Amino acid sequence: MPNMTRSPGAELTRMREAAPLVQNITNYVAMNWMANVQLAVGAAPAMIHAPEEAGEFARIAGALTVNIGTLSRSWVEGMRAAADGANAAGRPWVFDPVAVGATSYRRAVARHLMELRPAAVRGNASEIMVLAGQGAGGRGVDSGDPVAAAESAARALALRAGCVVAVTGAEDYATDGERALRVAGGHALMPRITAMGCALTGVVGAFVAGAEDRLAATGAALACFAAAGTRAGRAAEGPGSFQVAFLDALAALDEAVLDEGARVTWE
Amino acid sequence: MPNMTRSPGAELTRMREAAPLVQNITNYVAMNWMANVQLAVGAAPAMIHAPEEAGEFARIAGALTVNIGTLSRSWVEGMRAAADGANAAGRPWVFDPVAVGATSYRRAVARHLMELRPAAVRGNASEIMVLAGQGAGGRGVDSGDPVAAAESAARALALRAGCVVAVTGAEDYATDGERALRVAGGHALMPRITAMGCALTGVVGAFVAGAEDRLAATGAALACFAAAGTRAGRAAEGPGSFQVAFLDALAALDEAVLDEGARVTWE
Amino acid sequence: MPNMTRSPGAELTRMREAAPLVQNITNYVAMNWMANVQLAVGAAPAMIHAPEEAGEFARIAGALTVNIGTLSRSWVEGMRAAADGANAAGRPWVFDPVAVGATSYRRAVARHLMELRPAAVRGNASEIMVLAGQGAGGRGVDSGDPVAAAESAARALALRAGCVVAVTGAEDYATDGERALRVAGGHALMPRITAMGCALTGVVGAFVAGAEDRLAATGAALACFAAAGTRAGRAAEGPGSFQVAFLDALAALDEAVLDEGARVTWE
Numbered sequence: 001m002p003n004m005t006r007s008p009g010a011e012l013t014r015m016r017e018a019a020p021l022v023q024n025i026t027n028y029v030a031m032n033w034m035a036n037v038q039l040a041v042g043a044a045p046a047m048i049h050a051p052e053e054a055g056e057f058a059r060i061a062g063a064l065t066v067n068i069g070t071l072s073r074s075w076v077e078g079m080r081a082a083a084d085g086a087n088a089a090g091r092p093w094v095f096d097p098v099a100v101g102a103t104s105y106r107r108a109v110a111r112h113l114m115e116l117r118p119a120a121v122r123g124n125a126s127e128i129m130v131l132a133g134q135g136a137g138g139r140g141v142d143s144g145d146p147v148a149a150a151e152s153a154a155r156a157l158a159l160r161a162g163c164v165v166a167v168t169g170a171e172d173y174a175t176d177g178e179r180a181l182r183v184a185g186g187h188a189l190m191p192r193i194t195a196m197g198c199a200l201t202g203v204v205g206a207f208v209a210g211a212e213d214r215l216a217a218t219g220a221a222l223a224c225f226a227a228a229g230t231r232a233g234r235a236a237e238g239p240g241s242f243q244v245a246f247l248d249a250l251a252a253l254d255e256a257v258l259d260e261g262a263r264v265t266w267e
Numbered sequence: 268m269p270n271m272t273r274s275p276g277a278e279l280t281r282m283r284e285a286a287p288l289v290q291n292i293t294n295y296v297a298m299n300w301m302a303n304v305q306l307a308v309g310a311a312p313a314m315i316h317a318p319e320e321a322g323e324f325a326r327i328a329g330a331l332t333v334n335i336g337t338l339s340r341s342w343v344e345g346m347r348a349a350a351d352g353a354n355a356a357g358r359p360w361v362f363d364p365v366a367v368g369a370t371s372y373r374r375a376v377a378r379h380l381m382e383l384r385p386a387a388v389r390g391n392a393s394e395i396m397v398l399a400g401q402g403a404g405g406r407g408v409d410s411g412d413p414v415a416a417a418e419s420a421a422r423a424l425a426l427r428a429g430c431v432v433a434v435t436g437a438e439d440y441a442t443d444g445e446r447a448l449r450v451a452g453g454h455a456l457m458p459r460i461t462a463m464g465c466a467l468t469g470v471v472g473a474f475v476a477g478a479e480d481r482l483a484a485t486g487a488a489l490a491c492f493a494a495a496g497t498r499a500g501r502a503a504e505g506p507g508s509f510q511v512a513f514l515d516a517l518a519a520l521d522e523a524v525l526d527e528g529a530r531v532t533w534e
Numbered sequence: 535m536p537n538m539t540r541s542p543g544a545e546l547t548r549m550r551e552a553a554p555l556v557q558n559i560t561n562y563v564a565m566n567w568m569a570n571v572q573l574a575v576g577a578a579p580a581m582i583h584a585p586e587e588a589g590e591f592a593r594i595a596g597a598l599t600v601n602i603g604t605l606s607r608s609w610v611e612g613m614r615a616a617a618d619g620a621n622a623a624g625r626p627w628v629f630d631p632v633a634v635g636a637t638s639y640r641r642a643v644a645r646h647l648m649e650l651r652p653a654a655v656r657g658n659a660s661e662i663m664v665l666a667g668q669g670a671g672g673r674g675v676d677s678g679d680p681v682a683a684a685e686s687a688a689r690a691l692a693l694r695a696g697c698v699v700a701v702t703g704a705e706d707y708a709t710d711g712e713r714a715l716r717v718a719g720g721h722a723l724m725p726r727i728t729a730m731g732c733a734l735t736g737v738v739g740a741f742v743a744g745a746e747d748r749l750a751a752t753g754a755a756l757a758c759f760a761a762a763g764t765r766a767g768r769a770a771e772g773p774g775s776f777q778v779a780f781l782d783a784l785a786a787l788d789e790a791v792l793d794e795g796a797r798v799t800w801e
Contacts, residue, residue, distance in 0.1 A: 238515030248772030
């Protein structure tokens with residue numbers, strides 16, 4: 001059973017009061033959308049990736065997120081420098097293994113980054129299964145597997161890597177290897193908008209910054225997306241108007257909207 | 268005269284049922300918009316450009332698009348690796364020669380990429396004329412020439428390169444060197460939104476994936492843009508609301524909307 | 535006192551008639567938004583950054599803007615090549631020192647770029663203070679200081695570098711070291727949208743292209759943002775709908791809307 005300190009609404013209030021500076025090394029597709037999503041939810045994004053400065057910046061940020069959607073050799077150097085900087089400063093970092101099953105280069109980079117001890121990993125079912133050493137991966141950036149198929153992989157990965165693992169899809173699942181929670185809500189248009197998962201990783205980053213309970217923080221981030229998605233879906237006539245309504249809904253989130261639009265179940 | 272297998276509506280249905288995975292190596296300005304446009308129309312975009320993985324990924328994608336809007340040396344390596352991979356796997360790739368006339372570097376890169384046998388080329392009139400060896404090129408990324416001025420250049424280029432060539436503007440023209448079609452429709456706000464041409468190239472990529480008739484497929488892609496543009500123009504109060512309405516209209520496309528908003532004429 | 539040639543409306547008409555080609559080397563977050571903002575206001579953006587072509591392109595553009603939001607070594611080479619090209623062709627270039635106080639790499643790059651004689655600099659208060667050698671810089675990309683705190687730094691920097699310096703925030707301040715102006719207007723949602731400052735730098739670039747009075751041109755750019763922001767704020771329900779309404783408002787700007795939504799005061 002969740003106690004009050006674990007409620008998504010309480011986590012949202014905590015995060016907004018801190019308004020954490022979140023450093024993101026993410027893909028080109030996601031950059032603008034992710035920054036706007038983080039701003040809408042109440043965090044302060046900064047996209048800083050150059051190896052010359054990524055580690056220095058990670059020491060002043062509240063959290064770091066790393067996403068391998070559009071890889072390049074020099075960016076991987078920056079990711080490593082940033083993760084090292086975050087670790088040295090005791091700041092959590094969140095890993096998003098986009099399309100990790102698609103190419104051997106991607107698998108190698110992901111394996112390497114996992115050794116740098118992320119505080120949380122967020123991916124779709126196929127990505128989490130590949131990362132856990134199960135399954136062959138989805139087609140491109142989409143998941144070929146339902147969330148349920150990745151639950152045991154998520155628990156195994158969480159225990160092995162000592163981090164929170166979130167599998168997102170129609171109904172989300174997050175675990176620290178011992179505890180677990182599910183988040184229902186959202187809207188069918190969400191997979192029709194690019195970089196929604198990437199942006200969600202950014203919101204997880206905002207919530208784990210300074211969090212006492214990283215699983216509860218991750219659950220609150222998932223709940224924000226689910227609740228805002230539910231609300232945006234009501235106003236939207238298609239993927240264009242959904243994006244607009246989604247940013248508006250994220251900014252308008254409060255405890256009541258969260259409770260109305262997202263169902264979080266601990267187990 | 269078009270037969271039924273060539274109708275834009277039938278092509279749209281075929282493309283949506285396949286929901287092709289389309290790999291795009293495109294410019295930074297276009298990335299997010301292009302991915303959202305491809306998702307709205309019914310395809311599955313993936314932006315993968317690193318030389319280390321671009322060729323491997325091209326073998327699992329249904330089609331590849333390459334756009335030189337924002338060039339860099341390492342990206343050109345990735346473009347070559349991807350085009351080679353697509354060719355080796357027998358997958359079509361579509362070339363977008365953005366602003367090819369603007370600098371000597373751009374002309375050299377475009378010349379090199381044309382040798383890698385694209386299945387289709389989409390550009391504005393100035394770009395197609397430069398690529399065909401005629402004309403000095405437009406100002407920056409905009410066309411300095413009307414579509415009609417590029418028709419003979421398009422036919423010559425199509426014959427020489429053995430590909431479909433689409434010249435887009437107020438009224439579009441596409442040819443495989445022997446047959447040709449024109450597409451009318453769209454809206455005056457379309458040139459006021461960045462990366463519309465780039466995104467259209469992505470839609471051409473989605474349609475030529477697995478197509479039996481690449482000219483008919485290209486015509487259907489152009490028709491989707493024209494029809495969605497016509498519809499979006501009715502709802503829009505400016506370029507901001509046009510973008511929103513355009514994505515909604517692309518997702519809402521069906522055969523009736525296509526027939527209403529776009530006029531395709533074969534010749 | 536402003537004379538008629540200095541009125542924002544007259545500057546807007548001049549800029550729109552010229553429809554200047556503006557080359558932008560900007561960060562990945564801003565690219566799409568900035569291009570759409572420049573198109574909405576009436577300019578023609580082109581994002582060209584490769585060292586192989588940035589200098590050549592700068593000679594055909596009406597103005598250049600350089601933004602260090604997402605740095606990389608090869609991009610800095612492109613920035614230098616472009617600024618050299620602009621200087622050689624007698625075209626103005628505008629510098630945006632994003633988060634210059636955040637890392638030592640950023641400070642070094644900014645110092646170097648200032649030596650290439652920008653025609654204008656636009657930043658928030660913290661950035662301008664760091665660039666002028668005062669203050670330690672804001673947190674990440676946000677300003678930790680109010681505009682008023684940076685006024686003397688702006689004047690000193692303008693005199694030392696021989697350029698216009700614009701400090702933007704709740705009320706903007708711009709100076710050439712001798713004259714100064716203030717622009718009030720805008721809306722509280724503007725800092726909740728990413729890359730608004732970056733896009734404003736792009737609009738400054740459009741206005742200083744071919745301008746006789748670069749301070750008046752800069753003031754007109756700030757006035758456009760303030761007026762469009764005021765108008766968009768009336769229609770917006772959050773940051774998503776604000777973005778849409780802002781682009782629509784920029785495109786709908788005319789002298790009357792400018793006068794209604796922005797207050798420009800010379801001193």
